Every structure is written in C-alpha cells, then in structure tokens.
Amino acid sequence: MVKLQTISAEWEACTALSAVQDALYVLNGKWKLPIIVALSSGNKRFNELQKTVKGIAAKVLSHELKEMELNGFVIRRVHNTTPIAVEYELTDYSNTLGNVVDALREWGTMHREKIRSQLKKEVV
Amino acid sequence: MVKLQTISAEWEACTALSAVQDALYVLNGKWKLPIIVALSSGNKRFNELQKTVKGIAAKVLSHELKEMELNGFVIRRVHNTTPIAVEYELTDYSNTLGNVVDALREWGTMHREKIRSQLKKEVV
DNA sequence: GTTAGCAGTTACCTAAAGGTAAGCACTTAC
DNA sequence: GTAAGTGCTTACCTTTAGGTAACTGCTAAC
DSSP states (O other): OOOHHHHHHHHHHHHHHHHHHHHHHHSOSSSHHHHHHHHHTSOEEHHHHHHHSTTOOHHHHHHHHHHHHHTTSEEEEEEOOSSOEEEEEEOHHHHTTHHHHHHHHHHHHHHHHHHHHHHHHHHO | OOOHHHHHHHHHHHHHHHHHHHHHHHSOSSSHHHHHHHHHTSOEEHHHHHHHSTTOOHHHHHHHHHHHHHTTSEEEEEEOSSSOEEEEEEOHHHHTTHHHHHHHHHHHHHHHHHHHHHHHHHHO
C-alpha cells in the first residue's frame, strides 16, 4: 500500500524536477552564471569582463554575450566616445537569479573547503 | 578615484565568482541536479530513475550515476534478492544542495510563467 | 517457449561547447 | 611610425556530452 503522503511527495518532486530542468535549460554551460556574477557588481566592458571571468576565451565570451542578450539577460550599451566603448549591463531579469547565485556561491565555498580538507588528510 | 566601497564590492564579487565556478565545475551537465531532485523524494531503482528523469538515456544515466558515486553524491545499494535490486540513495552531501535546488526550482517556475505569458502575447 | 522486466554495457555517431590563433578597424601613447 | 589597447570576428580544430540502438544475463510470468 502506498501512503497519500508518499503520493503527494512524489508529485511535488515531479514538478520540482521539471522546474529545475527548465531552469538548467536556459542556464546551461560553463559561463552564463559566472558572467552574471561578474556583472552583478557593476557594468563592465568586454575586456574587463574577459579579465574578470577567469579562463574564458574572447570568442566564447562574445558568443555567450550575444546569446544572453537575445534571452534578455544582458543589455549591450554602445557609448559614442572615441574609441567606442561598449558596456554590458544586467537586466532586471538577471537580477531575479539572485537566490540561485547566492545558493551556488555558498555551496561552492563549502565544497571548496571540503575538498581542501580532504587533500590535507591525504597528504598527512 | 576609486571608492573603497567599490574596491570591497569588487573583491566580494571576485570571491563569489570563483565559488560559483567551483560549484558549477562539479554540477556540470544537464543531468546531475535533476537526478538529485528525483532522488530527494526517496531512494529509487535504476529503471524508476530513468522513468522519473524525463529524456535521459540508460547509457547517460548509468554514466552519471557512476560519476556521482565517485564524487560522493549518491550511494549504490545492491540488495541480495532474486532478481537483484539496485537502489540509489542520496548522501548527506547531496542534501547540502537543498538551497541550490530550491532556488533553481523557484526560478524555473517563474521563468516558465514568463515564457508562457510571452507566447500568449505573440499569439494574440 | 516466448514475452517482459531489471540493470545495465557496448559500439557507433552527431552536435555543441570550447580552445587557439590570427586579424581588422580604430585610436592613443611613446 | 610602431607598439599596444579596445571590441570584437573568423577559421580551424579538439574534446566532450549526449543520443540511438542493439544486446547480455538473469528471472518471473503467461
């Protein structure tokens, strides 16, 4: 016999599952969230962004920024100065990712600690 | 002149960035978080898991489960029944991902709503 | 004795992500 | 006048993730 409780838990898990899959569908890849984090402390220009997000190639950054502009995560602002300056800015929509970013940041910090303490043990 | 505030904000953003990158390094790919969500409502057997996580191929599931076992996210329990039954269980370590999963679930739900309302507008 | 379910594995393939390196059109600084 | 920076783009290549489909060895049910 299956309990009602179990059925309801399964149902909740199932909707949670598709919601998480939906989120991952747009946030896929190595770079989108890091770029959002980099921009969350203020607008940045292309080369600044490339320096901030460690390890990203210009080609990949350019590609990701285009995709993110299309999906409404960033705004590309061209300033009519000489030489031309291009600034990238987060949209309000990106800012709704605050909780996701915070959760990942906390977990990432903890995870790094765990890995570091494991390494220590192995050395000793 | 650069304000101290700005410097400190930049510094925080930078550590946040690496923490997020660390987290994404282990949680990469389409399937790890969905598998964790599927298991979060209770242990599951291989075929149950494959039915729950929509769209995953047996090969991919098998591969992901092995990797997740190595990384300490799941435990593989073999029951000595006939025929043999294999159960997958989350570790305590996976359970520390609760906030990440919750944040993604909430955001995913909101995101789907947004996309749906955009589609409506386009049709009308 | 054949079908179906469990828990996968194997071989093969495609598409996408990502990396390397070069270049372009412009400008400022030395 | 040449080197260096800005904001990219292009061409080319490698790696990896992921998908398809077939198959294995086992058992239970019809």
